[in-house]
Amino acid sequence: MAGGTVSADQVQSQTQVSSTTIFISLLLPALLLWYVYWKLSRRHLYKLAEKLPGPKGLPFIGNALDLTGTSHIVFKTVTEKGKEFNQVIKLWAGPKLLVFLVDPRDIELVLSSQVYLEKSPEYRFFEPWLGQGLLISSGQKWRAHRKLIAPTFHLNVLKSFIELFNDNSRLVCKKMLALNGKTFDCHDYMSECTVEILLETAMGVSRKTQDQSGFDYAMAVMKMCDILHLRHTKLWLYPDFLFKLSKYSKLQVNLLDKIHSLTKKVIKSKKEAFSKGTRGTLATPEFIKPEEKQEKSKEEKKAETTVVEGLSFGQSAGLKDDLDVDDGMDVGEKKRLAFLDLLLESAENGAVISEQEIKEQVDTIMFEGHDTTAAGSSFFLSLMGIHQDIQDKVIEEIDSIFGDSDRPCTFQDTLEMKYLERCMMETLRMYPPVPVIARHMKQDLKLASGDYTVPKGSTVIVATYKLHRLESIYPNPDKFDPDNFLPERTANRHYYAFVPFSAGPRSCVGRKYAMLKLKVILSTILRQFRVYSDLDEKDFRLQADIILKREEGFQIRLEPRKPKSKQAAAS
Numbered sequence: 407m408a409g410g411t412v413s414a415d416q417v418q419s420q421t422q423v424s425s426t427t428i429f430i431s432l433l434l435p436a437l438l439l440w441y442v443y444w445k446l447s448r449r450h451l452y453k454l455a456e457k458l459p460g461p462k463g464l465p466f467i468g469n470a471l472d473l474t475g476t477s478h479i480v481f482k483t484v485t486e487k488g489k490e491f492n493q494v495i496k497l498w499a500g501p502k503l504l505v506f507l508v509d510p511r512d513i514e515l516v517l518s519s520q521v522y523l524e525k526s527p528e529y530r531f532f533e534p535w536l537g538q539g540l541l542i543s544s545g546q547k548w549r550a551h552r553k554l555i556a557p558t559f560h561l562n563v564l565k566s567f568i569e570l571f572n573d574n575s576r577l578v579c580k581k582m583l584a585l586n587g588k589t590f591d592c593h594d595y596m597s598e599c600t601v602e603i604l605l606e607t608a609m610g611v612s613r614k615t616q617d618q619s620g621f622d623y624a625m626a627v628m629k630m631c632d633i634l635h636l637r638h639t640k641l642w643l644y645p646d647f648l649f650k651l652s653k654y655s656k657l658q659v660n661l662l663d664k665i666h667s668l669t670k671k672v673i674k675s676k677k678e679a680f681s682k683g684t685r686g687t688l689a690t691p692e693f694i695k696p697e698e699k700q701e702k703s704k705e706e707k708k709a710e711t712t713v714v715e716g717l718s719f720g721q722s723a724g725l726k727d728d729l730d731v732d733d734g735m736d737v738g739e740k741k742r743l744a745f746l747d748l749l750l751e752s753a754e755n756g757a758v759i760s761e762q763e764i765k766e767q768v769d770t771i772m773f774e775g776h777d778t779t780a781a782g783s784s785f786f787l788s789l790m791g792i793h794q795d796i797q798d799k800v801i802e803e804i805d806s807i808f809g810d811s812d813r814p815c816t817f818q819d820t821l822e823m824k825y826l827e828r829c830m831m832e833t834l835r836m837y838p839p840v841p842v843i844a845r846h847m848k849q850d851l852k853l854a855s856g857d858y859t860v861p862k863g864s865t866v867i868v869a870t871y872k873l874h875r876l877e878s879i880y881p882n883p884d885k886f887d888p889d890n891f892l893p894e895r896t897a898n899r900h901y902y903a904f905v906p907f908s909a910g911p912r913s914c915v916g917r918k919y920a921m922l923k924l925k926v927i928l929s930t931i932l933r934q935f936r937v938y939s940d941l942d943e944k945d946f947r948l949q950a951d952i953i954l955k956r957e958e959g960f961q962i963r964l965e966p967r968k969p970k971s972k973q974a975a976a977s
């Protein structure tokens with residue numbers, strides 16, 4: 407077309423320019439309006455947050471820069487910054503308000519409450535993995551499933567697992583013996599062992615029907631935790647659409663494939679056994695070995711009355727929860743089933759739980775049940791290697807229980823392992839495998855420790871690691887001192903000053919399972935070996951990838967040993 411006439415392309419591009427201009431001129435005010443509304447709707451949050459102590463942050467990103475660097479650096483920065491503050495610390499992770507609590511009186515308000523039961527939004531990153539399993543679900547669903555699952559970890563069920571705990575402990579000792587005194591990372595061994603134990607006990611899948619996927623599973627879980635931790639600490643990985651563009655998204659898909667394939671296999675195998683009529687006889691009290699049914703001994707009765715020692719199972723003195731229901735009940739009164747048996751049986755009876763929900767709960771128990779105990783036992787072995795004098799005392803106690811016999815450990819034996827239990831509690835105090843617990847605040851919370859109110863809409867973080875190292879509660883808090891758990895010392899301590907398993911309605915359902923299993927594994931290892939460590943506690947490079955671990959790995963050395971009586975006989 408010639409002269410002053412306008413081409414169709416020009417008309418089209420002018421139309422496009424003007425529609426883009428209109429769009430932008432509408433979008434900008436809309437965004438501005440939304441921002442003003444958003445700020446106004448958060449006035450209450452800002453007003454209360456203003457009064458909370460915490461390190462200064464930058465505009466918009468707040469304290470997000472403190473969450474950069476490797477896992478170890480993030481852990482170090484946050485714990486160092488925390489030292490400048492006392493009972494409550496505020497951090498801004500971009501627009502998110504995080505309030506760390508360290509005073510047991512405040513922690514009690516959160517953990518014992520029926521109001522603050524909802525997990526913080528950060529737990530949603532677990533969803534592709536654990537779905538709406540017990541760890542992250544809330545409301546009616548959580549309540550119903552908790553009620554169903556908690557009794558499957560009842561003491562009577564646990565007693566029937568002792569033989570399997572023994573078998574697996576002996577197996578891991580055999581593998582460790584083959585290392586011939588070489589330095590190795592005991593976490594790898596503890597992870598594999600705890601996965602195998604879970605499969606055989608809570609899941610009731612016989613070793614004969616398994617393949618060697620336990621180790622691969624544990625390693626995949628470890629890498630998944632790295633990814634989740636990255637999402638918790640790196641703001642740019644928060645939104646799903648940005649995460650999906652990152653290299654971690656593809657890695658996550660591959661890892662979940664491995665993880666879920668094991669849990670699917672477990673359910674399939676258990677269902678096949680069910681259809682052939684093999685049901686959960688394992689956990690019924692009738693099958694508890696005759697020696698466990700004996701009249702309670704004097705020692706056992708004594709252990710039941712001293713709450714912290716013997717039967718405390720990692721709980722503070724005086725704290726009771728749904729896991730303590732009926733503990734005094736005599737064996738044989740009530741039929742109880744192990745975890746997966748009960749879930750499948752409930753589903754068959756058309757009640758409370760769907761197939762998908764069973765899968766989510768299996769994934770949850772497999773994760774919560776192995777990684778925590780693997781970390782706890784690895785810290786314990788490292789500490790034994792470092793504190794030889796304390797190891798001497800543990801060994802003395804074990805030798806006094808077992809003499810030079812190589813018989814398996816019984817439930818009664820575990821009640822007598824009082825010093826070992828104190829060492830385990832002290833390990834969980836100094837190195838709690840779950841170093842923080844987060845809750846979403848649906849209502850304001852007036853704190854007990856001072857004139858502060860945690861606002862609705864914020865995330866409260868129970869800072870277990872810091873709580874357990876408060877000098878006002880534990881004199882010389884950085885010293886490994888099992889006597890911190892002598893009954894006379896715990897008697898006057900606040901119940902919520904020791905919460906490695908959390909406490910209250912959402913406490914750990916596996917607490918008793920974990921303590922019993924750890925006593926059997928650790929005593930079996932220490933009956934056969936002496937532990938050495940070339941590193942000291944000051945060399946620990948802690949990192950909190952969901953579960954507290956050592957960046958450098960848990961390097962120890964084991965040397966075979968004989969009970970003292972056998973040594974004396976030989977000399």
Ligand code: HEM
Pocket residue numbers: 540541542552608770771774775776778779782838839840842843844905906907908911912913914915916917919920
């Ligand atoms: C030393 C070992 C363990 C430690 C230190 C530990 C610690 C914890 C903590 C602190 C919580 C609360 C987490 C939160 O609120 O975010 C928790 C919850 C949970 N734990 Fe454990 N745990 C251990 C072992 C186990 C075992 C062996 C199992 C199962 C076999 C288990 C199953 C669970 C489940 C299902 C929950 C969620 C409970 C709920 O929300 O109702 N844990 N654990």
